[in-house]
Amino acid sequence: MSLRTQISDDLKTAMKAKEADRVAQLRGITAKIKDLDVAARVKGGDVDDGDIVPMLRSMIKSRTESAAMYRDGGRPELAEKEEAEIATIKSYLPPEMDDAALAAAVDEAIAQSGAASMKEMGKVMAVLKARFGADLDMGRANGVVKAKLS
Numbered sequence: 001m002s003l004r005t006q007i008s009d010d011l012k013t014a015m016k017a018k019e020a021d022r023v024a025q026l027r028g029i030t031a032k033i034k035d036l037d038v039a040a041r042v043k044g045g046d047v048d049d050g051d052i053v054p055m056l057r058s059m060i061k062s063r064t065e066s067a068a069m070y071r072d073g074g075r076p077e078l079a080e081k082e083e084a085e086i087a088t089i090k091s092y093l094p095p096e097m098d099d100a101a102l103a104a105a106v107d108e109a110i111a112q113s114g115a116a117s118m119k120e121m122g123k124v125m126a127v128l129k130a131r132f133g134a135d136l137d138m139g140r141a142n143g144v145v146k147a148k149l150s
Contacts, residue, residue: 003049003092004033021081025088032059053134056089061139063089094135105132106144118149 001009007029014022032055036047063082070079097105105128113123124145128136 003052004047007033007092021084022088025085028085029056029059029089029092050134053093056093057137057139060086060089060093096137096140102136102140102144103148105136106141106148110145110148115149118146121145121149124149 007026011023011026011030014026033047033052036051036055040047040051063086067079067082067086070076070082106124109124109127109131113120113127115121115124125138125142128141128145129138
């Protein structure tokens, strides 16, 4: 089942159960997917799960930053709302690799690309992106690659 279908089905279920907060969260995700559809239509392409996963990761990043700002500003109730949205969004992401598996994948990508310095970091990232696609959080991988190449 595609992410789009799963989110749509969950939205219908939440609406029937009258879960107002979850409905609002899922509508926000659906709106972002529609934005991707519009952008893809202009380029003449289609949106698939490989496009949706990075969008979900960016939504998590922005909500994490917002939650931190709300906590710093003394608004814990708004921070909790953002954290609830993060939990909902994370439920649609593929499971993250543990640190050992990520380190092993980076080592393999370094060996495959023949990279020996930070100047060749792009080669390693390209190998990782080709191998794992949207299933890998490239932000996490970036830090591990930097540590291994420096």
